[in-house]
Structures are given as structure tokens and as C-alpha cells.
Amino acid sequence: MDPIIQYAVFAGLAIFFTGLAWNRQKPVPHFISAFFWIAFSLANMAAAPDLQLSPVLSWLTLGVGLILLLRGVWLMWR
Numbered sequence: 001m002d003p004i005i006q007y008a009v010f011a012g013l014a015i016f017f018t019g020l021a022w023n024r025q026k027p028v029p030h031f032i033s034a035f036f037w038i039a040f041s042l043a044n045m046a047a048a049p050d051l052q053l054s055p056v057l058s059w060l061t062l063g064v065g066l067i068l069l070l071r072g073v074w075l076m077w078r
Contacts, residue, residue: 030072
């Protein structure tokens with residue numbers, strides 16, 4: 001798959017599922033959004049250097065994914 005299309009798809013799905021996760025407050029949407037944020041981060045790291053916005057953005061989106069993953073675990077065990 002073209003890296004630009006993959007990058008855009010992961011970004012769009014990450015934003016969509018994050019909104020869904022914060023609206024529903026259930027663990028499954030949090031896990032799905034965490035997966036897409038982490039995939040978006042890895043796609044940003046793996047893309048050609050001219051496609052990367054910055055390494056800081058990659059680590060920031062990875063952190064958002066980990067936060068949503070931990071929140072999903074917290075909601076699951078609450």
C-alpha cells in the first residue's frame with residue numbers, strides 16, 4: 001500500500017475511534033483507537049523521511065496510543 005494512503009487512513013481512523021471512545025466510555029473503542037494511534041505512529045516512523053512530520057510527532061502519537069490503551073484497561077477492570 002502507498003505510504004501516503006496508509007498514513008492518511010491510520011490518521012483518520014485514529015481520530016474517528018478516539019472520538020467514539022471518549023463518547024462511549026467503553027473499553028473496546030479505547031483498544032481500537034489505541035491500535036490505530038500506535039499504527040499511525042509506526043507508519044509515521046516507517047515512512048520515507050520526506051513524509052515524516054517530525055520524530056516528536058511520532059512519539060507523541062505513540063504516547064496517545066499508550067494512554068488510550070491504559071485507559072481501556074482501566075475501564076475494563078473498573
